Amino acid sequence: MPTILWWIRRDLRLHDHPALDYALQRGRVIPVFILDEALLKNDAPYRKNFLFSGLRDLDAELRKKGSKLVLRRGEPLVELYRLVQETSADEIVALEDYSPYARIRDERIAKSLPLRLFAGETVFPPYMVVKSDGTPYTVFTPFSKAWKALPFVSPSGLSLPERFPSIPDEILSFPFPEASSPEGFLPGETEAINRMERFLAGTVGQYAESRNRLDQEGTSMLSPYFRFGMLSPRMAVSRVWKLLQEPLLPEEKKGCETWLNELIWREFYISILYHFPHVLKMAFNPALRAIEWRNASNELEAWKAGMTGYPVVDAAMRQLRATGWMHNRARMIVASFLSKDLLINWQEGEHWFMQWLIDGDPASNNGGWQWTAGVGTDAAPYFRIFNPVLQSARFDPHGLYIRKWVPELRNVPEQYIHSPWTMPVSLQSSLGIHIGKDYPVPIVMHHETRTRVLEAYRKSQKTYTS
DNA sequence: TGAAATGTTGGGGCG
């Protein structure tokens, strides 16, 4: 009976897993995770904690079935080579990982070891969703049309065996690193599936509207689970397709379609990064690569710390630091503020998000930043500039989100909560909140920065065309 | 998956 190493990377699940299904059918499965030493450095603490506690959860699930997760540390190629020798494995299976780093790594490994890859990070692999001439889509709407036209196959529903093959004790396995899962995000596929079912049973009905509300829990909050493959995207799409076939209120139908679209956006950006890996280094739009970004480290620091003087921006940036998560609408607002109002290179924000986001993923994060900065594929036109005060009033009408994350403004009346610097001094005194002392004066004025950024973008375009 | 600037319309106050 052949021995097969199941190399786990960003697919911490047992359900709907083509590589695992294959391995279980073919022989004795040894689940392995290889901890790259680079991962142990002191960055991305929330994401790392979520991953580590996710590994523990997966190990616990495997132990219930008589197996376990073998944890190794070091260079993947070296460790896999050793493992193949130790276990006399015949084959290594894994899910395709489409990030540039992973593709290079896997290609190298496949040259010297029997590595067999299966699709599963996305519903459709990025090389499948292409135009008839084979070139990739760079605009979302045609991409999503082509995506929806591809033949969708629901997860096989293969039931997993009660018992997995046991793992011989002599296989070296490191102890799991200490980690506690970030607040609000229990790790693991059971939690992921429960969350999705709760979402589909309720919230999705108002999703089209409520997903934008900063003061409500209107989003699915599933991103960390997709990030680590604790939830299969194909499973999610299968569930939402099924729901769409049931009789639904117009609002519910709209909610389901909007959520499906979000799942397709995820695949769109995975596809963009797959076909255009250079977007990690520069703007997708060549005409906007020559923008003269401001070098304003004090303003960048104020943005990072949530001390810009714009309550909605500060609330969001503090939420990120405190929890590792930020509401999607808030991500757009703070990204627009950094790139447009402060005219600071969006890549600074991209890196900061990767450092702190529990769901940080190069494809979605880069895609989102390029979109907001207006320099990416199918990007918001660069002159589409968010007014942080209007966004705040529209999506946090009573200032509840602000009050939660910027407690020094807790008692500011609704009328002034989005722009506290407009409070009369007498009111500031009676509330005991002095703008400039207890909470910052805005570091820039939006109406002034608008013209500045428009000029900078225009200049880059002009340089490019001439 | 905007917002600001500019243009148009129509009702009401008023001489």
Add this chain to the structure above:
DNA sequence: ACGCCCCAACATTTC
């Protein structure tokens, strides 16, 4: 009654 002005409300265009 009529024209004029103001301005809010809405529409269009511009960035």
